[in-house]
Amino acid sequence: MTPHKRALSALSLISILLGLGLLVVAQFLNLAQAQQDQGKIARILEINGPIGPPIADYITESIAGAQRDGVDLIIIEMDTPGGLDTSMRRIIKEIIASSIPVASYVSPSGARAASAGTYILYASHIAAMAPGTNLGAATPVQLGGRNPLPGSDGFPSADPPSNDDADKNADDDNEADAEPDDGDTKDAMSNEDSMRAKVINDATAYIKGLAELRGRNEDWAVKAVREAASLTASEAADMNVIDFVAGNLNDLLDQANGRIVEVNGNDVTIDIDNAFLEREGPDWATRFLAAITDPNVAFLLMTIGFYGLFFEMANPGAIIPGTFGLIALIMGLYALSVLPVSMAGAGLLLLGLMLMVAEAFAPSFGALGIGGLAAFGLGATMLFDTDAPGFTLSWSIIIGTTLVTGAFMAGIVVFALSAQRRVVTTGIPYMLRQTAIVESWDGDKGWVLFEGERWWAVSNQELKAGQTVKILAVDHLTLEVEPADL
Numbered sequence: 001m002t003p004h005k006r007a008l009s010a011l012s013l014i015s016i017l018l019g020l021g022l023l024v025v026a027q028f029l030n031l032a033q034a035q036q037d038q039g040k041i042a043r044i045l046e047i048n049g050p051i052g053p054p055i056a057d058y059i060t061e062s063i064a065g066a067q068r069d070g071v072d073l074i075i076i077e078m079d080t081p082g083g084l085d086t087s088m089r090r091i092i093k094e095i096i097a098s099s100i101p102v103a104s105y106v107s108p109s110g111a112r113a114a115s116a117g118t119y120i121l122y123a124s125h126i127a128a129m130a131p132g133t134n135l136g137a138a139t140p141v142q143l144g145g146r147n148p149l150p151g152s153d154g155f156p157s158a159d160p161p162s163n164d165d166a167d168k169n170a171d172d173d174n175e176a177d178a179e180p181d182d183g184d185t186k187d188a189m190s191n192e193d194s195m196r197a198k199v200i201n202d203a204t205a206y207i208k209g210l211a212e213l214r215g216r217n218e219d220w221a222v223k224a225v226r227e228a229a230s231l232t233a234s235e236a237a238d239m240n241v242i243d244f245v246a247g248n249l250n251d252l253l254d255q256a257n258g259r260i261v262e263v264n265g266n267d268v269t270i271d272i273d274n275a276f277l278e279r280e281g282p283d284w285a286t287r288f289l290a291a292i293t294d295p296n297v298a299f300l301l302m303t304i305g306f307y308g309l310f311f312e313m314a315n316p317g318a319i320i321p322g323t324f325g326l327i328a329l330i331m332g333l334y335a336l337s338v339l340p341v342s343m344a345g346a347g348l349l350l351l352g353l354m355l356m357v358a359e360a361f362a363p364s365f366g367a368l369g370i371g372g373l374a375a376f377g378l379g380a381t382m383l384f385d386t387d388a389p390g391f392t393l394s395w396s397i398i399i400g401t402t403l404v405t406g407a408f409m410a411g412i413v414v415f416a417l418s419a420q421r422r423v424v425t426t427g428i429p430y431m432l433r434q435t436a437i438v439e440s441w442d443g444d445k446g447w448v449l450f451e452g453e454r455w456w457a458v459s460n461q462e463l464k465a466g467q468t469v470k471i472l473a474v475d476h477l478t479l480e481v482e483p484a485d486l
Helices: 003-038 053-069 085-097 116-123 163-178 183-214 218-226 233-238 249-256 284-292 295-314 320-338 343-361 367-382 395-421 427-431
Strands: 041-048 073-079 102-106 112-114 126-129 134-136 230-232 260-263 266-269 276-279 435-442 445-450 453-458 468-475 478-483
Touching: 041 053, 041 249, 053 073, 053 085, 053 284, 073 112, 073 116, 073 249, 085 116, 102 112, 102 116, 102 249, 112 116, 116 134, 116 183, 126 233, 126 249, 183 218, 230 233, 249 276, 284 295, 284 320, 295 320, 295 343, 295 395, 343 367, 343 395, 367 395, 427 468, 435 453, 445 478
Parallel strands: 041 073, 041 276, 073 102, 102 126, 112 134, 453 478
Antiparallel strands: 134 230, 260 266, 435 445, 435 468, 445 453, 468 478
């Protein structure tokens, strides 16, 4: 076959393949359009893991997109331990303001809608759970502290005391009157209890408002907040916490179809008979941002960024450590910008890093390094100002990074001490008491050779060419020498 014929054959094959590809794409497009034309559309969104700013962005943007596209029902498929209060409230505001009914569905079996997930279920127009799932434990976590749970020792109960409790409190008050009054301690405890009560009361009012809006069990909602109560799917359905238990998405559509829900103040009948299920999961950018806003990942990125920049400063021109360190540092700073960060923790962490850098460049035989290591560890434990599920720093990460940093600092100290004991091999200190060979001499001055270099030298004694001399001092570029045999 000639080259011309081979080229024609290749061109024909490419044309055929391209035509077949276009036909396949057109067929898929026509099928999708036909499916959408034949019935309603239910768009599925996903919350799988802690609820943070990236997930809140994804849900709010997807709900807005579903309204633009004319979707008939939005389904939020959930499996979450909870999340940040600000992110949860953004999602709930979008659900309440939606012109399209929103159904929250705890799925698959074994999943949960704890803490923030419970609030989202209460806010949704339709609340459903798969068998073997649970919800509850909606007690808010106080930012900036490790407060006890409501109902435990140390937490003021919102329930009125019983007669026995009242008698006991009266006895306690009488005993307290007989003791010296510690005003400062009393005021401090009063302020702490007041702050805890504010957090719980705010959360209670919020979830009661959602329960009232959707006609769900208010009493259990309060119990979930004040006592961290939890329910299984069947229990939640029996107690009017959710609307029904659904085995799968098709079962959810069947049970939701025909229900009347209130959307923006208007009664709307859900019509999703033979609906086309369209899944819109988070894109790669949302998944990536959700990953780096995990406090453990953010902390590691910050640490890696510090080490990268440190090695770049210690070895200028290495490029790779500085480049990757700067990238890691920027990603870590982004994560810190969207997470609740304690200024005290961040300050201690920064102080620790600065002290360790100072130890590397101005060795203090461990004093700066040990202080920096202590500040680094304390700052890590205090860095994130929240106990929200999924947004706490793991102790294994804190201990691991602190130990690695400590080993790094110990290596610097050992290197500094060994450098102090090492024999000097360069510069003027090394030249003193070394020997040289006289090249030429005239009176009290001449030229000598030292390790292949020609130096101008002076001496108070007469020397001759070829004689070995000892270097006594170095004055700029002039050596003071004497015969080596003296």
